[in-house]
Structure formats: structure tokens, C-alpha cells
Amino acid sequence: MDDLLAQALSLAAATLRVATPLVLAALGGLLSERAGVVDLSLEGKMLMGAFAAGAVAAVTGSPWLGLGAAVAAAVGMSLVHGLASITYHGNQVVSGIAINILAAGLTPTLAVAWFAQAGRTPLLSGDARFGPVHLPGAEAVAGVPGLGPLYAHLLSGHNVLVYGALAAVAGTGWLIYRSRFGLRLRAVGENPAAVDTAGLSVPLLRYQAVMLSGVLCGVAGAYLSTAHGGGFVQGMTAGKGYLAVAALIFGQWRPVGTLIACLVFAFADVLQARLQGVPLPGVGEIPVQFIQMLPYGLTILLLAGFVGRARAPKAIGQPYQKE
Amino acid sequence: MTDQAVTGAWGGAPFKPALLPGWAEALALAGLSIAAALALSAALIAGLGENPVDALGVLFWGAFGYGEAVGYTLYYATNYIFTGLAVAIAFQCGLFNIGAEGQAYLGGLGVALVILALGEVAWPVAALAGILAGAAFGAVWGVIPGALQAYRGSHVVITTIMFNFIATSLMTWLLVDVLIRPGQQAPESLPFAPSTWLPTIDRMAAWVGAELPPSPANLTVFLALVCCLGYWLFVWHTHWGYGLRTVGGSERAAVYAGISPGRMIVLAMALSGGLAGLVAVNDLLGVHHRLILDFPGGAGFVGIAVALIGRAHPGGIVLAAVLFGALQQGGSELAFEYPGIDADLVVVVQGLVILFAGALENLFRPWLRRRRPGRQG
Numbered sequence: 001m002d003d004l005l006a007q008a009l010s011l012a013a014a015t016l017r018v019a020t021p022l023v024l025a026a027l028g029g030l031l032s033e034r035a036g037v038v039d040l041s042l043e044g045k046m047l048m049g050a051f052a053a054g055a056v057a058a059v060t061g062s063p064w065l066g067l068g069a070a071v072a073a074a075v076g077m078s079l080v081h082g083l084a085s086i087t088y089h090g091n092q093v094v095s096g097i098a099i100n101i102l103a104a105g106l107t108p109t110l111a112v113a114w115f116a117q118a119g120r121t122p123l124l125s126g127d128a129r130f131g132p133v134h135l136p137g138a139e140a141v142a143g144v145p146g147l148g149p150l151y152a153h154l155l156s157g158h159n160v161l162v163y164g165a166l167a168a169v170a171g172t173g174w175l176i177y178r179s180r181f182g183l184r185l186r187a188v189g190e191n192p193a194a195v196d197t198a199g200l201s202v203p204l205l206r207y208q209a210v211m212l213s214g215v216l217c218g219v220a221g222a223y224l225s226t227a228h229g230g231g232f233v234q235g236m237t238a239g240k241g242y243l244a245v246a247a248l249i250f251g252q253w254r255p256v257g258t259l260i261a262c263l264v265f266a267f268a269d270v271l272q273a274r275l276q277g278v279p280l281p282g283v284g285e286i287p288v289q290f291i292q293m294l295p296y297g298l299t300i301l302l303l304a305g306f307v308g309r310a311r312a313p314k315a316i317g318q319p320y321q322k323e
Numbered sequence: 324m325t326d327q328a329v330t331g332a333w334g335g336a337p338f339k340p341a342l343l344p345g346w347a348e349a350l351a352l353a354g355l356s357i358a359a360a361l362a363l364s365a366a367l368i369a370g371l372g373e374n375p376v377d378a379l380g381v382l383f384w385g386a387f388g389y390g391e392a393v394g395y396t397l398y399y400a401t402n403y404i405f406t407g408l409a410v411a412i413a414f415q416c417g418l419f420n421i422g423a424e425g426q427a428y429l430g431g432l433g434v435a436l437v438i439l440a441l442g443e444v445a446w447p448v449a450a451l452a453g454i455l456a457g458a459a460f461g462a463v464w465g466v467i468p469g470a471l472q473a474y475r476g477s478h479v480v481i482t483t484i485m486f487n488f489i490a491t492s493l494m495t496w497l498l499v500d501v502l503i504r505p506g507q508q509a510p511e512s513l514p515f516a517p518s519t520w521l522p523t524i525d526r527m528a529a530w531v532g533a534e535l536p537p538s539p540a541n542l543t544v545f546l547a548l549v550c551c552l553g554y555w556l557f558v559w560h561t562h563w564g565y566g567l568r569t570v571g572g573s574e575r576a577a578v579y580a581g582i583s584p585g586r587m588i589v590l591a592m593a594l595s596g597g598l599a600g601l602v603a604v605n606d607l608l609g610v611h612h613r614l615i616l617d618f619p620g621g622a623g624f625v626g627i628a629v630a631l632i633g634r635a636h637p638g639g640i641v642l643a644a645v646l647f648g649a650l651q652q653g654g655s656e657l658a659f660e661y662p663g664i665d666a667d668l669v670v671v672v673q674g675l676v677i678l679f680a681g682a683l684e685n686l687f688r689p690w691l692r693r694r695r696p697g698r699q700g
Contacts, residue, residue, distance in 0.1 A: 040480075084678065084682035088684075090682035090684060094631070094678075095682035098677035101673055101677060105671035106367075109371075112663065112665035112667075113371040119665065287500055289492040289493065289495050292492045293488070296486075300471065300482050303471070303475075303477030303481060305476065
């Protein structure tokens with residue numbers, strides 16, 4: 001029984017760790033898309049962030065400086081997206097794809113030129129990474145039946161960015177539903193003309209949203225290279241940005257829904273890693289690739305209206321032009 | 324169905340090609356986009372401490388300097404013509420197909436299954452069967468997202484991205500668990516019978532007594548050119564093509580003219596996927612002679628750049644495909660010559676070209692047109 005509980009807790013904790021970058025990136029996409037700017041560039045921004053964090057943490061030995069560099073790099077990419085989609089009324093989908101391809105090329109190019117380690121950044125030592133944070137009293141209550149192990153093994157012991165991601169869910173929820181800025185942000189994604197008529201600047205609001213997306217994607221990238229991993233590896237986002245887009249759609253552009261979708265997708269990922277080569281009773285061995293397909297298949301079914309209905313912000317993808 | 328339902332959300336194709344027979348403008352926009360992308364890349368090379376002019380020289384030599392290099396450039400260009408046409412035909416219908424990569428990959432499954440089933444047949448038979456199978460499998464992988472958009476309202480942009488990932492997982496499973504050559508560790512299928520291999524250009528030259536250096540460029544180059552001609556005839560000289568362009572221009576107008584947007588969307592995505600599937604003919608029947616993991620290697624995404632720069636016109640697509648083929652081939656030479664420069668520098672150029680040509684058009688256009696800035700093309 002204890003063994004089973006320990007296993008379940010370790011599975012849940014792993015899910016939380018895998019979900020963290022998805023949650024951060026998806027929330028970034030949520031803010032941008034709620035303001036009416038399609039953001040397919042989560043993947044590229046995250047990758048740039050991961051590289052910047054890995055590189056700066058390797059050189060300075062400080063994960064916090066790495067985090068700052070990641071945010072700066074990802075916001076830089078956001079500004080490119082904003083320039084194309086907001087200032088120049090360009091196609092937002094194309095801009096996002098371009099940024100992803102740009103980041104996929106730029107990160108190994110810079111890594112090879114600066115570190116000469118075949119597209120990686122140097123392996124980070126313990127101090128240059130975000131280490132586990134032990135919540136107060138975790139060891140003391142670990143033995144308490146019931147909630148003790150839950151607190152000690154599921155909630156405690158993650159790095160600070162995992163907690164940051166959870167806080168970001170609450171923060172985003174407050175921002176878009178409870179703050180004045182959030183009301184305007186949602187309005188600009190539903191009916192920019194009305195916002196314009198009210199005397200507010202549509203481009204400014206959209207730039208703010210797009211830059212917030214950059215901040216969150218930068219943190220997600222730093223998580224990959226300096227918290228979850230020990231350095232940047234070429235292509236290390238491996239489609240997580242697109243998975244975050246799927247989670248965002250699955251979560252119906254709402255923070256809590258998005259969090260749940262990320263947790264489900266992360267759980268599928270953790271499960272497939274553990275089920276590799278393990279035959280299940282009754283069904284035999286499930287090829288891991290089928291579990292990997294699951295999030296994408298589910299998102300398509302949702303979009304096609306076979307399970308529920310996805311309702312995007314009304315003005316999404318449309319450049320706004322003053323008359 | 325309203326315009327909003329199909330092309331509104333997430334934006335449609337990045338431009339409406341039907342409005343742009345303006346030759347000079349198209350050429351100038353393409354030239355400016357390429358120049359801007361190359362200038363930024365040169366700045367990057369300079370920032371990495373190398374001389375950009377020398378590097379460009381090495382790149383050019385690596386792409387066109389000797390016979391074998393030209394062959395490789397042509398081989399890459401062949402793939403890019405197929406994916407460029409694939410993305411372009413979807414543009415004509417107002418659709419943005421990001422799934423050419425997955426469609427090409429699935430095309431490979433079709434080619435491999437048919438060629439392995441046929442066994443030892445002469446290459447003309449294999450070529451015909453491979454073309455049909457590759458196009459059919461690619462078309463299926465394009466039709467599903469197309470039909471989902473046409474009849475269920477899910478957007479092609481998102482679904483084709485998802486289909487790329489599903490294709491990757493599906494093909495990995497098939498190659499690792501099902502089609503793997505028995506007793507082999509590497510995830511690849513049984514080799515095709517040598518009689519089915521398409522003749523390379525150098526072999527064809529030898530038939531007429533000419534001697535060319537060996538390279539992967541093969542008969543498929545001509546298939547790509549035939550497809551360009553077919554694309555041109557279809558889009559501008561058939562009523563199907565007219566229907567496609569009408570839907571791309573305005574869905575409401577199409578409905579008013581008695582054209583069913585849903586059917587046109589499905590048709591466009593079928594043709595798009597089919598064209599992408601032909602990459603497998605070049606890569607598998609022409610070069611690898613077996614099914615291998617991830618053989619499209621990003622050709623589907625380069626197709627986006629090719630279609631944008633070529634402005635969805637077959638002539639432009641051929642030129643753009645040769646440009647990107649040259650970059651791909653010259654880039655490997657560059658990385659070989661300069662240890663500090665990675666071959667992925669070429670990917671930077673691709674990204675920048677897509678950015679300038681597809682998303683930042685309005686940066687240059689007012690300049691060329693002297694109209695009010697921000698006017699959508």
C-alpha cells in the first residue's frame with residue numbers, strides 16, 4: 001500500500017515538473033491570444049529563452065542572471081512578432097512560424113560559435129541551476145499519515161520555477177478577470193474597434209500582451225535549460241511550444257482550463273516514459289508513440305467539435321486598422 | 324458558411340495571390356525580402372567574427388562551383404519545388420498549409436509500401452506506382468485537415484500542425500515496430516530492389532554518352548517541372564482552378580457564383596498534400612532506396628518560404644526552390660570550411676526570409692506602391 005502511494009506521488013510530482021514549461025508558455029499564449037494576436041511563436045521564444053539562460057548561467061554561474069537573459073531574449077522575439085503583427089499588420093501565423101524557424105537556426109548557430117560543443121551549452125554545475133526548494137516542515141510532517149507524504153513528496157522539493165508557474169496561473173487569472181488591464185485586454189481581443197472608440201490604444205495593449213507572452217516563454221525556456229535540465233541542448237523544446245498551443249485551445253483560452261490541459265498532457269508524457277516496454281494486463285504493450293499522439297489527437301477532436309467546442313477570442317488573427 | 328468561419332479566424336493565407344499579377348512588384352518584394360534576410364545573416368556572420376563576403380563566396384562555390392555541388396543543389400531544389408507548390412496551391416484557396424512536412428512523410432509510407440510490395444519491377448513501373456502512392460498518401464494526410472475545416476470548422480493552420488506531430492509519432496512507430504528490417508537495429512525499412520531505383524542525372528547522361536559527376540539529382544527533377552506546368556494550367560486555365568481562386572479571394576463571392584467553398588477547400592488540401600507527398604519519390608525512390616526516419620528533413624517548412632518568395636507562381640517557385648536548394652547545399656560547405664559556423668545558419672536565413680516575405684510585407688510595400696501604409700494586399 002505504502003509502495004503504491006509512493007509511486008502515485010512520484011508520478012504526480014513528475015507530472016507537475018513536466019507540466020511547468022507547458023503551463024508557463026501556454027499562459028503566455030493565452031495573454032497574447034486574448035488580446036487578439038495569434039501566438040504560434042511560443043516554441044521559438046521558449047527555445048531562445050532556454051539558450052540564453054543556459055549560456056548566461058554557464059558563463060556567470062548564476063541561474064538568476066540566466067533567467068533574466070532568457071526573459072530578455074524571449075521578449076526580444078516577442079517584439080519581432082509585435083512589429084510584424086501589430087505595427088505592420090502582417091500575417092500573425094506566418095510571423096509565428098518564422099520566429100520558430102529563426103530560433104531553431106539561431107540557437108545552434110550561436111551555441112556552436114560561442115561554446116564549440118556541437119550545439120550545446122556547457123553542462124551546468126549545481127550552483128548554476130535552480131535547485132529544489134524544501135518547504136518548511138516538510139521533513140517533520142513526512143511521517144504523518146494522510147496529508148504528510150502529500151506535502152513532503154508532492155508539494156515540497158521542486159525548484160522555484162515550478163512554484164512560479166503555479167503562481168502564474170493564479171496571477172494570470174487575476175490579471176485578465178479582475179484587473180482593469182485585463183478587462184481592456186479581453187476587449188481588445190473581442191472588439192478592438194470598441195476599445196479604440198473608448199480612447200485606448202489598441203497597439204499599445206496588444207504590445208503589452210505580446211511582451212507578457214515573451215516574459216512567460218522566457219521563464220519556460222530557463223526552466224528547461226537551468227532547472228529541469230543542466231544546460232541547453234539543440235532543439236530541446238522539441239515541440240513543447242506547439243503542445244502549449246494545443247493546451248491553450250483545450251483549456252478554452254482560460255487559465256485554469258489551460259492548467260488542467262497542461263497537466264493532462266504532461267501526465268500522458270510521464271506515463272509513456274514509464275510504460276516503455278511494460279506490458280499492460282489485458283491489452284499487452286502499448287506503443288509509446290500512441291500515447292505521444294494523444295494530446296494532438298484530442299485537440300483536433302475538440303477543434304472539430306467532436307468533444308465540446310473551442311471558442312476563440314473573436315478578433316483573433318485580425319490586424320486592427322484605424323479607419 | 325461565412326468568410327469569418329473559414330478564413331477569418333487565425334487569418335487566412337498571408338496574401339491573396341489572385342490580386343498580384345504585378346510582375347515588377349512581386350519581383351521587387353521578393354528581392355527586397357531576400358536582400359534584407361541576407362543582410363541580417365551577413366551581420367550575424369560578421370558578429371561571429373568571420374568575413375561575410377568571404378563566407379558568401381564559399382557558400383556560392385559550395386552550391387554551384389563544381390558538378391557534384393550543382394547536383395546536390397538540384398536535388399534539394401526538387402524537394403522544395405514540390406513543397407513550395409504544395410503550400411502555394413493552398414494559398415490559392417486562402418488556406419495556409421503548415422503540414423507539408425507531415426504530408427511528405429506520409430507520402431514516404433505510400434511509396435515504401437507499394438515498392439516493397441511490387442518487389443523487382445522495372446524502374447518506369449516503380450516510378451509510376453511510387454508517384455501514385457506517394458501522392459495518394461500525402462493527399463489523405465492533407466484532406467483530413469481540409470475536410471475538418473470545410474465541414475467541422477476547425478482551422479487548417481492548427482490541425483496541420485497537429486498532423487505533423489501525429490505523422491512523426493505514427494512513422495516512428497511503424498519504422499521501429501512494424502516495417503523495420505528484421506535483425507536490424509536502425510529504424511529503417513527493407514531496401515527497395517535495385518531495379519526500381521530511379522536513374523540519377525549522371526546515369527541518364529551516360530545513356531547519351533555524356534559524362535557527369537555522380538550526385539543525388541535524379542529523374543524526379545523533371546517530374547517537379549512537369550508539376551509546375553500542371554500547377555500553372557490547373558490554377559489559371561481550368562474551372563477547378565478558377566473555383567479555387569474564387570474561394571481564396573472571397574468565400575461569399577464563391578457561394579454567390581455557385582461554387583462550394585467546402586469542396587474547393589477539400590480539393591485544394593488534397594492537391595497540396597499530394598504534391599508534398601511527391602517529395603518521397605525524390606528522396607526514397609531516387610536517393611535513399613528505403614524508408615528512413617525523418618527523411619523530409621524540414622522540406623515542408625522550406626516550402627513555406629519558397630511559396631512566399633515565389634508568390635505562389637510556378638516560375639517564382641522554381642527560382643525560389645533553386646535559391647533555397649543552393650543555400651542548403653552551400654550551407655553544408657560553409658560549415659565544413661568554417662568550424663565556427665554551423666550548417667543551421669541556413670535555417671536562420673530561411674526564418675528571416677519567411678518573416679520578411681510573409682509577415683513584414685507591409686514594411687516594403689508602401690514604398691513600392693506609394694499608397695497609404697498598412698493597406699492589406
